Amino acid sequence: MKWESARKNVGRPRAGTIQWLGLHYAVLIVLSGFCLAPVIIMLQTSFKVETQIFSDPPVWFFVPTIQNYIEVLQADRFGRYLTNSLIVGLVSTLLTLGFGGMAAYAMVRFRFMGKGVVSLTTLLLRMIPPAVLAVPVFVIWSDWGLLNQRNGLILVYVAMNLPFTIWILYGFIAQIPVTLEEAAVIDGCNAFQVYLRVVLPLIRPGLAAAAIFTFRIAWNEFILALVLTNRFTRTLPVATSLFLTDHGIQWGKIMAMGTLIALPPLIFTFVAAKQIITGLTAGAVKG
Amino acid sequence: MNLKTRLNQLTPYFFIAPAVLIMGTACFYPVLHSMRLSFFDWSLGTPWLSREFLGLDNYVRIFTDPSVYTSLQVTLMFAGAVVAAELILGMALAFLVERGLRGLAVFRTIFILPMMIAPVVVGLIWRYLYDTRFGLINYFLRQIGLEPQLWLASPDLALPGIIIADIWQWTPFIFIIILAGLQSLPASTMDAARVDGCRQWQIIWYIKLPLLLPVITVALLLRLIDAFRVLEVIFIMTFGGPGLTTEVLSLHIYKTAFLSQRLGMASAIANFLLIIILTLSVILLFIANPAKAARSAR
Numbered sequence: 001m002k003w004e005s006a007r008k009n010v011g012r013p014r015a016g017t018i019q020w021l022g023l024h025y026a027v028l029i030v031l032s033g034f035c036l037a038p039v040i041i042m043l044q045t046s047f048k049v050e051t052q053i054f055s056d057p058p059v060w061f062f063v064p065t066i067q068n069y070i071e072v073l074q075a076d077r078f079g080r081y082l083t084n085s086l087i088v089g090l091v092s093t094l095l096t097l098g099f100g101g102m103a104a105y106a107m108v109r110f111r112f113m114g115k116g117v118v119s120l121t122t123l124l125l126r127m128i129p130p131a132v133l134a135v136p137v138f139v140i141w142s143d144w145g146l147l148n149q150r151n152g153l154i155l156v157y158v159a160m161n162l163p164f165t166i167w168i169l170y171g172f173i174a175q176i177p178v179t180l181e182e183a184a185v186i187d188g189c190n191a192f193q194v195y196l197r198v199v200l201p202l203i204r205p206g207l208a209a210a211a212i213f214t215f216r217i218a219w220n221e222f223i224l225a226l227v228l229t230n231r232f233t234r235t236l237p238v239a240t241s242l243f244l245t246d247h248g249i250q251w252g253k254i255m256a257m258g259t260l261i262a263l264p265p266l267i268f269t270f271v272a273a274k275q276i277i278t279g280l281t282a283g284a285v286k287g
Numbered sequence: 288m289n290l291k292t293r294l295n296q297l298t299p300y301f302f303i304a305p306a307v308l309i310m311g312t313a314c315f316y317p318v319l320h321s322m323r324l325s326f327f328d329w330s331l332g333t334p335w336l337s338r339e340f341l342g343l344d345n346y347v348r349i350f351t352d353p354s355v356y357t358s359l360q361v362t363l364m365f366a367g368a369v370v371a372a373e374l375i376l377g378m379a380l381a382f383l384v385e386r387g388l389r390g391l392a393v394f395r396t397i398f399i400l401p402m403m404i405a406p407v408v409v410g411l412i413w414r415y416l417y418d419t420r421f422g423l424i425n426y427f428l429r430q431i432g433l434e435p436q437l438w439l440a441s442p443d444l445a446l447p448g449i450i451i452a453d454i455w456q457w458t459p460f461i462f463i464i465i466l467a468g469l470q471s472l473p474a475s476t477m478d479a480a481r482v483d484g485c486r487q488w489q490i491i492w493y494i495k496l497p498l499l500l501p502v503i504t505v506a507l508l509l510r511l512i513d514a515f516r517v518l519e520v521i522f523i524m525t526f527g528g529p530g531l532t533t534e535v536l537s538l539h540i541y542k543t544a545f546l547s548q549r550l551g552m553a554s555a556i557a558n559f560l561l562i563i564i565l566t567l568s569v570i571l572l573f574i575a576n577p578a579k580a581a582r583s584a585r
Contacts, residue, residue: 024384031380032397035459038412039400041423045415054421099305106302115299118307120572125314127568129516131537132557135544136317136324159313162306191298220405222519223537227545237407241523244411251415258408265403273396280399280460281467 039262046255053251068256077231077239082260085235088150088225089218092157096214097207099158100165105195107166108173109181126163133160134227141228148230156224161214168213168279172206173199209275212268219264236261318561324554331548338551345555355556357531358539364446365535366514369453374507376454377461382491385469395466398459410523413452414439417524439525442532449521449533456520457513461506468502469495501574508571515564536560 045053047064072078106112107119137156138147146152176199184194200207222237229238240257243250269276325345329338349355384391401409416424417438425435438448472495480490496503518537521527527534527542534542536556544553 027380027383028391028394032394034455035397035401038416038455039404041416042408042412056421056426058421058423058426095309099309102302103306106299110299110302112299112303118303121315122310123572124565124568125310127512127516127564128314128318129518129537129557129560129564131516131518131540132321132561133314133317134541135550135553135557136321137313138544139324139550140317140320155309156313159310162310166306191295191302195302216403220407222405222407223522223541227541237405240411241407244414244523254411255415258411262404262408265405266400269396269400269403273392273399276399276403277395277463277467280402281464 039266042255042258042262045251046259048252050250050252068252069260072253072256072260080232081234081236081239084150084229084233085219085237088153088157088235089215092154092161092218093211093215095154095158096161096165097211100162100210101169101200101203101207102195103162104166104169104173105199108170109178122163122166125159126167128160130160130221130223134224137224138227147228148233150229150233153225153228153233153235156228157214157218157221161217164279165210165214168210169203169206172203176202205275205278208272209279212272212275213279216265216268220261321554321557324551325558327551328549329551331545331550341551345552346559348552349556349559354531354534355539358534358536361446361531361533362515362517362535362537365450365453365517366511368450369457369514370507370510372450372454373458373461373510374503377458377506378465378503380458380462381465381469382495385466395463398462401456402460404456406519407523409452409456410520413448413455413520414524417448440529442529445525445529445533449524452520452524453514453517457510461510464502464506465499468499472498504574505571508567508574512564512567512571515560515567 046068047066048059048062049065049067052059052062103122107115133156141147141152146155180202181194181198184198189197219235220237221235222241225235225238226241229235236257240254240261243254243257326341326343327338328341328345329335416422419425419435419437419440422438424438428435436444439445476494476498477490480494485493516537517535518541521533521535521538522541525533527538537560540553540557540560543549543556
């Protein structure tokens, strides 16, 4: 959105700037290469057999094999870890959006006691490092019997993602003309109906941006998942990290697992780059 | 006051309650609990009753224990290096391609890819690239006639190696934020400057940079906070080694708690890190949204 409108503001390149334009594109292309190369190398390695991976000089052209993927997918608990990752990611995203939207709505539209404290603490909670949370949450969860359970992990992820979700949705809800909600009230809606039927449909782009970020964080997160789960409830990143040993790392399989973990975020990036930029620049750039 | 208006007054609390409850249980309460833990000497796996009250001893040890001091140093070096490099690179690139280009959206999508990938996967990729025997980085070094290096196995190069990986992953973040900032600047100001005979570098130095200062500061603080929280990529790439040369504070907390099983000490270091980060965050809040921060603080 911002991108397009801003582009119009920029004057057409003046005469004599054609070389400059070429230079700009050259810079962009080289940069794209830098960004993509490591990812492409991971992909490439995941389709190699062991001897090709260890060969010196590296093999650039080869007949790809899906052997690594077959082995990974057939491995003992891979299906279980994939299911864990999906459940944890989806459930925590749904809960975060549901509760985050409600909280953001209350903070935009209502005056209530403790509002200032809530909004300030929310923003500060966003910054807590996962390593700092890991220690006490581990202790408390083992007390409460939440340790090694998917629910325990989901609870932490929802709490970790709520501040960001509220922050993003706050901006979207604040832009809704209040007259729309007033009209709904006059038509006989109560506060919850107004929220469900008027506000939620209008902030769909915000919900999409928040959903992508929340799911990505839950899907990618490693350290809390490592501490709070066991061999039945662990997620894909944790399972992959345990494949790393000091000697004889099976890079083909590891890169196949890495590719599988990277896939959903990569797909999101291509489908919803705009929403992601909204999320990334939220708060930093006004407008 | 009848029942209905009373219920209406409660409405906002219904809306906010679930979020507050969850954040309270899984963020706020754990932080408080970590404060309490930090005053004790307590090992993982032993009964809670066997703990020993230490007062502030754990905090004193932060400043006397050489391993904590080392990890603080490593964290500062890492944070300083990545934030400086990413800010300079990201800004330079944003200014370079700022003028309207077709197809910028495609490039932008490519640039955010590294940030979207799981830190674990980023760590895996770079560990593979740095491999001493068959890693591509050493291969290219040999191709251009340089000595292959030990990289992550070398005390001198492990941290720079991690810093390079972080620069790869996060420079695009600065680039995108600064670019969005640049494009939100009023074009009329630049036109006026041009009409007044300003040269390109003067426009950048005297007009764009000052106008962008808030955006730059926010980008800097966000990266700084993230750099202080860094853990997962390093966990996978080196696990703090060789020796303690890449052991950042977060990793030190993890090892103290879950390998040495000294939960009290780990909590004390965690709180120390938390104070650094919260200080940066409060500064960030006031810069990002001064009016709102001021209202909330009241």
